[in-house]
Amino acid sequence: MTPTSGTDLIAQALGTATDTKEIIVGTDVLDATGELFARVFPGARVIVVADENTFAAAGQPVVDSLAAAGVEAVEPCIFPGSPTLYAGYDNVELLRERIRPLESTIVCSIAAGTLNDIAKLASGELGRPYMNVCTAASVDGYASFGASISKDGFKITRDCPAPAALVADLGVIAAAPQRLTATGYGDLIEKIPAGADWILADELGIEPIDPYVWGLVQGPLRQALADPERIGAGDPGAIRGLTEGNIMSGLAMQAAQSSRPASGAGHQFSHTWEMEGHGLDWEPPLSHGMKVGIGTVASCAMWQEALALDIEAVDAEAVLAAARSDEQIEARVRAALSERIAQEAVGHSVAKNLQGDALAERIAAIKEAWPRIVERVSPQLMSPEEVAQRLAAVGAPYHPETIGIDMERFRATHLKAQMIRPRYTILDALTDLGLLETVIDRLFAPQGYWGRHPHQDQD
Ligand SMILES: NC(=O)C1=CN([C@@H]2O[C@H](COP(=O)(O)OP(=O)(O)OC[C@H]3O[C@@H](n4cnc5c(N)ncnc54)[C@H](OP(=O)(O)O)[C@@H]3O)[C@@H](O)[C@H]2O)C=CC1
Ligand SMILES: O=C(CO)COP(=O)(O)O
The missing domain is CATH 3.40.50.1970 (Rossmann fold)
Known part of the structure; x- marks a missing residue:
């Protein structure tokens, strides 16, 4: 049954x-x-x-x-x-x-x-x-x-x-307290772009999807997220759905013996700010799910921009010629992150850094898989606007400014978030294609999502 x-x-x-x-x-x-x-x-x-x-x-x-x-x-x-x-x-x-x-x-x-x-x-x-x-x-x-x-x-x-x-x-x-329910919604909604990140890793043969584990987290997800207004208003039935959705997500991590099913690039924004100590001295401290919610808007915006790219047109020779050496990667990580974060982040970033034949193979693999990635990821994702609206409806922050992150710092987080974890996400695919900076530029240009939403009150 x-x-x-x-x-x-x-x-x-x-x-x-x-x-x-x-x-x-x-x-x-x-x-x-x-x-x-x-x-x-x-x-x-x-x-x-x-x-x-x-x-x-x-x-x-x-x-x-x-x-x-x-x-x-x-x-x-x-x-x-x-x-x-x-x-x-x-x-x-x-x-x-x-x-x-x-x-x-x-x-x-x-x-x-x-x-x-x-x-x-x-x-x-x-x-x-x-x-x-x-x-x-x-x-x-x-x-x-x-x-x-x-x-x-x-x-x-x-x-x-x-x-x-x-x-x-x-x-x-x-x-x-209501803020704890709102934060739980922020933690759960990141499973949407995290699923897209996992599809990407699956298509590239980096981390195959286990269909059983996928079903545990993604199966009940949309139903649990369906009614942010009712969750925000404290409706018992809606809170039951959120509670069960979060428990199922935990069971998926248990089955995978990894947080991969539940955590993608959106989480990496949150982890970056947390390791920088942002909001930890507030009372109450800025919570995990509040930061993850903003990371989810960021990740969905990045995915939206990525899906609009012409990947076939990427010039592999040019990307290879511009590829950074491990020493350059280390220098970038140390320049971006404080010493205590950089120490471990250097290891993750260097391990992910591809050059020469390995990079050429990865670019070819992304090009080959891209049509399937687009096909599988498009119905998985939500637009950043929709994520922001849902977070607002549940009573969670939905713009970086609301959690005290200005646009300059927020923009820089897109680069730092790629450095702090070994997990392959959209941040890494764009890095391998030499397109991460291009996509960030587009997001913050006047027509990009963040260019159009520079402040919370303009959303
Ligand atoms: N292991 C994993 O897979 C995951 C771990 N996390 C981690 O979980 C942490 C965040 O947990 P989160 O639950 O958001 O925050 P906290 O557990 O820090 O809870 C926030 C505050 O609310 C208190 N509190 C909890 N329930 C009630 C209640 N019913 N009435 C009054 N006060 C209450 C907490 O007490 P108390 O401190 O006792 O809880 C705490 O003081 C982060 O460290 C995050 O990284 C997040 C996702 C996945
Ligand atoms: O917070 C998590 C899931 O909600 C897991 O965090 P990591 O991405 O650091 O494993």
Whole structure:
């Protein structure tokens, strides 16, 4: 039977999930936490991990439910609620060392994206499973393999198993601050251009699409994104769709053991600003999904411009002659990025840098595949205007100015975003074709998307 609801899709995906055994999504389900814990971790003790915000949102019912199920509990670990917890490796170490001496003790975190990732990596480094009670529809990282954690200033997804179980109480999630719901929409909508980036990598034989994984993330995606007004207004049914869409996206990352299904060039804009520290000292800090939403507009605008190019006319000889050496790439990365980001970014950028025969082959491959790429990517994408309208409708920022990024910095981010990850996206295809700067020029020219939308109030 073909699953019809998000709940059915999650149940089906769990059948093949590598780490996650059970996910409970519903209204008034916090009191199921204890029995779920006892079922998934028989005989284990629990340590509840939360921060003051998330404990206030769901803590006591979770503690009561664990006690009612007869689960022995050690003293909870409650992080301060203010300043907002950051996804830094120091917090992972802090939690890991707190739980290390506690034998047969499993973390039950009560958390949105940040603390879930901290609990995931701290548990993973000790080879222990964990579970999470989700407090907002703010991210797709709940069910994912890997934790996005910053270490020495570089933020990237670090390998560790997904949670063994999740509880997502829709009452708690709907009552979370509206900005957390809006940010979850921003994280989810990037799966649209991220899908286009994956099609590109698939067509070039760089990272083939696994149809099963593709279906997990892309299957429920458009339905989950369908009604930003209702999501923004806090409608429970629409928030359920967003929650389930984000969980499915996490399950796709779990099935792929990679964030490829959920993260493309749009995410790379967000990661660049985050590593530059942009908005981290705001209270509340500028969230992941808010930055990803703007990155999604940027990525869709770039794809739109790319699809209008005459790729067949690209002069491969000229591109080869102008190709940068690895030393030149390193110098560019070091000039663009601060020292602590550049250190790791140089490795990714140099590894992606093609010259000579390898570059000639890549250009030929892009030319050969381009008609199929256009055919497959066109129905996948949304226009940048549509993405911006949807973000506005949900109550999320939709223009870089709104998040304090001026046009000069925004324009420069198009180049930096290509440097910080090994993942092949539209940024890399344009780089290989020697066209990235040309496309950026067109985007910011008077007729280009950003030329026509230089300020939020002119949108
Ligand atoms: N691993 C992965 O695959 C992915 C990871 N991420 C990462 O997730 C992080 C972003 O997570 P996000 O959820 O946006 O932000 P946070 O987890 O930082 O949440 C923002 C703030 O809201 C609090 N909060 C959460 N729920 C409630 C509630 N119900 N009531 C009141 N306050 C609440 C949070 O507490 P608390 O800190 O306890 O959550 C925190 O103080 C980033 O680090 C990002 O990189 C994003 C996508 C995928
Ligand atoms: O944030 C992510 C998915 O939402 C994944 O981030 P990466 O692209 O750094 O793996």
